[in-house]
Amino acid sequence: MTDATAQLTTADGKPLKAALAASLARSRRRAFLLVAPLFLFVLITFVVPIGQMLMQSVYNDTFSTAAPALGKWFDEHPPGSEIDESAYAALASDLKLMKEQKTSGSAGTRINYDISGSRSMFTGTARKADKFEPPYKEAILSVEKKWDNPNIWRAMRSASSPLTIDFYLAALDMTRDDAGNIVSVPEGQAVYKMLFGRTMMLSLAITVICMFVAFPIAHLLATLPLAKSNLLMILVLLPFWTSLLVRTTSWMVLLQSQGVLNDLLVWLGIIGDDGRIQMMYNRTGTLVAMTHILLPFMVLPLYSVMRTIPPAYVRAARSLGANSFVAFYRVYLPQTLPGIGAGALLVFILAVGYYITPALVGGADGQLISNLIAFHMQKSLNWSLAAALAALLLAGILALYWLYDRIVGIDNMKLG
Amino acid sequence: MNKLLTLTTALVAVGAAASAEEISVVSWGGAYTVSQVEAYHKPFTEMTGIKVVSIDADNPASPLKAQVEAGNVTIDLADVELSDAIRLCDEGLLEEIDPAMLPPAPDGTPATEDFVPGAIQDCAVANIVWGTVIAYDTTKFSGEQPSTLADFFDLEKFPGKRGLLKSAKRSMEMALVADGVSPDEVYDVLGTEEGVTRALAKLDTIKDSTVWWEAGAQPPQLLADGEVVMSTGYNGRFFNAMVAEGKPFAIIWDGEYMDYDLWVIPKGAPNVEGAKKFLAFSTDTQRLADQAKYIAYGPARKSSAALIGMYQDGKTEMAPHMPTNPDNMINPIWTDPTFWADHDVELSEKFNAWLAS
Numbered sequence: 001m002t003d004a005t006a007q008l009t010t011a012d013g014k015p016l017k018a019a020l021a022a023s024l025a026r027s028r029r030r031a032f033l034l035v036a037p038l039f040l041f042v043l044i045t046f047v048v049p050i051g052q053m054l055m056q057s058v059y060n061d062t063f064s065t066a067a068p069a070l071g072k073w074f075d076e077h078p079p080g081s082e083i084d085e086s087a088y089a090a091l092a093s094d095l096k097l098m099k100e101q102k103t104s105g106s107a108g109t110r111i112n113y114d115i116s117g118s119r120s121m122f123t124g125t126a127r128k129a130d131k132f133e134p135p136y137k138e139a140i141l142s143v144e145k146k147w148d149n150p151n152i153w154r155a156m157r158s159a160s161s162p163l164t165i166d167f168y169l170a171a172l173d174m175t176r177d178d179a180g181n182i183v184s185v186p187e188g189q190a191v192y193k194m195l196f197g198r199t200m201m202l203s204l205a206i207t208v209i210c211m212f213v214a215f216p217i218a219h220l221l222a223t224l225p226l227a228k229s230n231l232l233m234i235l236v237l238l239p240f241w242t243s244l245l246v247r248t249t250s251w252m253v254l255l256q257s258q259g260v261l262n263d264l265l266v267w268l269g270i271i272g273d274d275g276r277i278q279m280m281y282n283r284t285g286t287l288v289a290m291t292h293i294l295l296p297f298m299v300l301p302l303y304s305v306m307r308t309i310p311p312a313y314v315r316a317a318r319s320l321g322a323n324s325f326v327a328f329y330r331v332y333l334p335q336t337l338p339g340i341g342a343g344a345l346l347v348f349i350l351a352v353g354y355y356i357t358p359a360l361v362g363g364a365d366g367q368l369i370s371n372l373i374a375f376h377m378q379k380s381l382n383w384s385l386a387a388a389l390a391a392l393l394l395a396g397i398l399a400l401y402w403l404y405d406r407i408v409g410i411d412n413m414k415l416g
Numbered sequence: 417m418n419k420l421l422t423l424t425t426a427l428v429a430v431g432a433a434a435s436a437e438e439i440s441v442v443s444w445g446g447a448y449t450v451s452q453v454e455a456y457h458k459p460f461t462e463m464t465g466i467k468v469v470s471i472d473a474d475n476p477a478s479p480l481k482a483q484v485e486a487g488n489v490t491i492d493l494a495d496v497e498l499s500d501a502i503r504l505c506d507e508g509l510l511e512e513i514d515p516a517m518l519p520p521a522p523d524g525t526p527a528t529e530d531f532v533p534g535a536i537q538d539c540a541v542a543n544i545v546w547g548t549v550i551a552y553d554t555t556k557f558s559g560e561q562p563s564t565l566a567d568f569f570d571l572e573k574f575p576g577k578r579g580l581l582k583s584a585k586r587s588m589e590m591a592l593v594a595d596g597v598s599p600d601e602v603y604d605v606l607g608t609e610e611g612v613t614r615a616l617a618k619l620d621t622i623k624d625s626t627v628w629w630e631a632g633a634q635p636p637q638l639l640a641d642g643e644v645v646m647s648t649g650y651n652g653r654f655f656n657a658m659v660a661e662g663k664p665f666a667i668i669w670d671g672e673y674m675d676y677d678l679w680v681i682p683k684g685a686p687n688v689e690g691a692k693k694f695l696a697f698s699t700d701t702q703r704l705a706d707q708a709k710y711i712a713y714g715p716a717r718k719s720s721a722a723l724i725g726m727y728q729d730g731k732t733e734m735a736p737h738m739p740t741n742p743d744n745m746i747n748p749i750w751t752d753p754t755f756w757a758d759h760d761v762e763l764s765e766k767f768n769a770w771l772a773s
Contacts, residue, residue, distance in 0.1 A: 105506025105757075116762030117607075120754055123506050188616075189762075191769035198772075257577070258642040281627050364582075364628055364771045372768065378478045379583075380764055 054394075057387035061162035066107035067094040071160040079180065083153050088136040091147070095129035095140075098122070113382060114155040114166065114175075121146055151178045167388035192372065192389065196396070199368040202286065203351035209291050210347050211340060214298035218339070221299070222306035233303075240296040248357050251289040255279040255361075281363030289361050294350055298343035305339030341408050349397055369393060438467035439492040439690040442479060444677075445472030446633040447656040451710035452495075456698035459706075463697070466690050474631055477504060480682050484509045489684040492691040496540070498676045499585075499753035499760075505539035506757070511681040511688060512539050519700045521719035530701070535716040540678035541699050542716035544707065547739030547748075548586050548673035551654040551665045552646040553639050565594040565671035565747070568646055569622055579638045579647025580619075582628035584767035585756055586673050589749050590648065591618035593671045599749040607755070612763065616770050628771075639665055655712035655737050659727060669744040675751045676716065714740030 008016040064071055069090040077087070098104040108122030125144050132139045140147050154176070158166060169175060169182060173190040177183050184190065217236065221229045239247060254260045257276045265271045279285060309332065317327040355370035362371070369389060376386035404410070441457070443449045449470060457468040471491070473479050477500035483489045496504070504510050515536050518527035528536060535542035550568050554561065562574050569591070580587055589602050595618045597605050605611035627644050629635055635649030636657035651672070657663045679699070681691045697703065704715035705723035712734060715721065724734050735741055 102506070102508035105503060106508065109503075109507065112758065112761055117758045120758045123757075188613075189765050189769055191765065191772050195772060256641065256643055359630075364623070364626070367772055375764075375768070379475065380761065381478065381481050382761070 053383075053387050054391050055387075056384045057167050057391050058164065059162050060110065060159075060164060060167070060384045062103075062106045063110040063156070063159040064162045066098050066101070066103040067091075067156070067160065068097070069093045070156060074157045074160045079154075079157065083150070085135055085137050087153075088140055088147075089134070092129065092132045092136040092140060095122075095126045096132070099126045099129045110159050111152070111155050113170070113385070114159070115151060118146075118152060118155070121152070154178065154180055167384045168392070170385055171388040171392055192369070195367070195369045195372060196392070199352055199370070199393075200396075202283070202290075202366075202368065203348050205287060206290050206294060206351045207344050207348045209287070210295055210298040211344060213291070214295060214302055214343065215336075215340075218299050218302035218306055221303050222309075223311070236296055236299050239292070244293065244356060247293055248289055248360050251285070251292065252280060252361060255285060255288065256281075280361055281366070283362070283366040285361035285363065286358045286366035286368075289357050290351060290354060293357060294347045297346045297350060301342040301346070302336065302339040305336055305342075309335045337408075341404070345401070345404060348400070352393065352397060437465070437687070437690060438469055439687050439694055440469045440471055440490055441493045441495070441694070442471045442473050442476040442491050443495040444474075444476065444632055447653055447660075447711055448632065448650075448713075451652075451707050451713075452698075454710050455703055455707035456694070459703070460694055460697050464693065466693070468694065475500070480504065480680070481509060484682050484684060487684070489682050490686065491682055492685045492687045493694060494680050494682065495543070495677050496680055498534070498537075498542075498678060498751055499756040501537055501540035501676075501678045501680050502753045503757050504680065505537065509683055510539035511683055511685065513541060513681070513692075513695070515541075517692060517696050519696060521701050521717065523719065525719065527699075527717075530717050530719050532716055532718060535676060535678075537678065540680045541695060542676040542678045543699055543704060544677050544713040545716055545740050546675055546677060546713045547651040547669075547744075548581070548590075548648055548675070549651045549654065549739070550646055550648055550668040551635070551639060551658075552668065553642070554664045554666050556645040561666065562646065563668060563670065565590060565668065566596075567668070568648075569594045569618060571622060571625060574646065576625070576645030577643065578622050578626050579629050579635050579644040579649070580622075580626050581648055582630050582771070584763040585751075585760070586648070587619060588612070588615040588763065588767065590671060590673060591615045593747065593749055594618060599671065599747050602749055603752045603755045606763075607759070612766055616766070619770070636663070636665070639663070651737070651739050652711040652713045659729070659732050659737075669739075669746055671747045671749060672739060672744065673749045673751065674739065677713075708734050708738070712737035712739070714738045 010016055010019045070087075073087055073090040095104070098107055104122045104126035105119070108119035111122065112119035121144050125140060125147070128143050146152070158164065158176070158180075166176075171192050173185050173193050174182055175185050221232055221236070223229075224232065252259070256262070257278060257280070259280070261279065262271075262276045266273050266276065271277065279288070313331050313335070314327050317331040318324070322330065352368075353370055354368060355374055358366050358368045359371050359374070362368070370393075373386050373389050373393075376382045376389070401410075441452075443452055449472060453468075453470055457470060460466065461468055475496075476491075476494040477496045480491055480494045480496070481504065483491060501510075505512075515528050518531075518536075518541065520526050521530040531542065532545065535545075550562075550565065552562055552574075556576060557574060560573070562568065562570075567574055568578065588606060592602050592605055592611065592615050593599055595614060606615060627638060627647075629638060629647070629649075632650050632653050635647040636653050638644045638647055640657065640663055651667060654665055654667055658665050658667075679695050681688060681695070685691055699716070701717055701719045702723065704717050705720040705725075707713070708715055708720070708724045709726070709728050715724070721740075724738070726732060727734055736743070738744065
């Protein structure tokens with residue numbers, strides 16, 4: 001008894017347990033080495049750049065590096081301290097430094113995000129910084145009297161630490177008042193929350209439409225004989241393989257007010273020549289074009305699930321007395337749920353981040369949050385705000401994913 | 417197959433050797449880039465042997481900022497608007513340019529006096545003066561034709577869709593001037609809360625009939641498609657559609673919005689010397705006048721004006737199509753780069769909020 005448990009050895013005399021562990025470790029190492037190139041690739045080209053970009057939403061050191069003396073002054077003097085001569089002396093020395101290193105523009109831009117119109121105070125005053133002599137308060141105020149504004153000092157204090165939540169506040173239509181309290185921006189300026197809402201609603205609408213359109217298509221494909229269904233499958237896949245831009249511009253040709261569809265309606269006498277319907281450059285355009293573009297992402301998972309459902313189940317239900325609706329609703333539909341779930345999740349996530357199609361066909365009221373992210377990346381060049389908006393969008397999607405997992409269960413999903 | 421491979425490899429090697437020196441120039445694309453290629457790039461390569469690689473961007477300032485901030489600059493020279501040139505320079509992203517390197521006018525006038533005011537900046541040299549104007553399709557109005565900026569906002573007299581730039585800059589100023597503000601005071605008005613409300617209220621009157629455009633090539637296309645009957649746009653693009661393609665458009669010069677396009681060299685450009693050579697070459701009197709042969713933008717040098725002749729078709733006189741022609745400068749709005757550097761964030765936010773609501 002004791003002999004048997006004490007020493008089980010391999011042929012060359014090693015303990016069996018150790019030999020087994022060694023061989024397992026070897027195969028694990030080999031497996032890891034096989035995956036390593038892919039892992040590194042994803043890390044370098046995906047995780048690191050995205051992480052760096054998202055970092056910009058909370059870390060912006062343009063002002064703090066340009067104004068070290070002010071940073072020190074703010075550290076030594078708690079909020080609410082009087083802005084005295086020593087503060088202006090720090091400002092003067094920083095303005096001199098900014099002139100030397102040509103950073104007045106970027107420092108001013110950082111404060112300008114907070115307080116509109118303050119950028120030229122930095123560039124204008126820094127240009128004359130060489131001539132400043134004590135008393136600095138008088139010297140600086142004689143160049144630009146707006147330096148007296150406590151709000152500027154509040155904004156500089158907040159920007160003097162590179163870590164900030166200001167961009168998240170801006171992304172949620174919030175700002176700080178003169179006393180530093182967080183408040184909502186004035187009504188005419190609030191745009192992001194409304195756009196987040198619109199993006200979610202439109203994506204949801206697109207997902208639901210895709211679901212209703214794709215279900216019969218997938219069912220037909222799954223039930224037809226293979227030779228015929230393969231032919232029809234090409235019709236689903238062909239647009240899928242066509243360039244996104246080509247498909248979007250084709251919709252423009254079809255839908256614009258001098259386009260094919262309107263021409264056809266006028267020719268048929270359904271509408272008058274002056275009553276052409278606006279189907280493009282508004283929300284309808286975004287909805288139609290995006291539904292078409294995302295449709296294959298719904299058809300394919302549905303199809304792959306439906307193919308595996310034996311037709312005998314529905315037949316059995318019918319033979320047991322269910323009418324066709326009950327047989328569909330109680331027997332067939334539940335079995336397609338993994339496909340619906342996978343398709344809906346794919347379409348929804350893709351729709352939320354879509355940018356080119358709404359930019360081209362969306363006009364003013366078909367714009368989504370991603371268009372504003374692109375605006376801040378390309379036009380206003382406020383990358384920190386773009387990063388904050390992107391991070392919020394990502395967080396929203398992760399929250400929905402979590403919710404989906406809780407309700408439907410992610411294991412229950414079949415991607416094809 | 418093997419032979420083909422060897423051949424292509426050899427060709428690539430030869431190509432690489434021949435283009436030992438080259439510069440990358442980023443500009444706005446379309447008819448405008450074509451005019452630069454014809455007037456600057458080709459003669460420059462012929463003279464110096466330096467190859468010029470032309471790249472298109474919706475706004476060259478964006479890739480430039482991205483590259484300098486990422487520390488991986490491949491652009492040698494970029495064509496940007498005045499406000500962007502000043503902003504990028506203030507942020508220390510551009511090489512400084514010494515005006516002494518610019519060639520004098522043929523009569524010996526130094527460059528600093530030959531260029532129009534504001535065309536030489538610390539880090540930028542203008543090559544053209546261009547106008548944002550309104551063009552309309554003449555076949556769409558049987559009776560009276562629109563002739564003023566105010567007519568653009570008059571949907572009753574001139575019904576039909578309008579094309580407008582999707583940007584606070586230009587759209588808001590043009591709305592104010594159409595509302596009766598004098599062009600000299602437009603930035604004083606726009607600097608106030610009431611002025612912004614007034615501009616947006618004016619834009620609101622045509623909001624439901626507006627198709628928004630973003631790239632310079634779009635307005636002539638929208639007009640040609642019949643998608644809009646009137647659109648704002650760049651005068652050179654309209655000129656090309658009218659003269660080169662024979663479209664039935666006409667331009668309203670009233671309240672044209674004047675801006676410069678300037679050459680800038682990003683900090684850390686791979687070939688600064690080559691870029692400077694190109695910059696000096698392309699902004700000399702003859703070259704600026706040559707460009708006007710291909711597109712209707714005004715040269716930034718006074719001495720070039722006399723050398724402007726015919727369009728490349730050999731029968732269209734260019735002078736009447738120039739945005740700088742005194743007959744066309746009715747009520748011009750001159751862009752204010754300092755105003756936009758200060759208020760771009762706030763006004764863009766308000767404009768975007770208005771647009772999305």
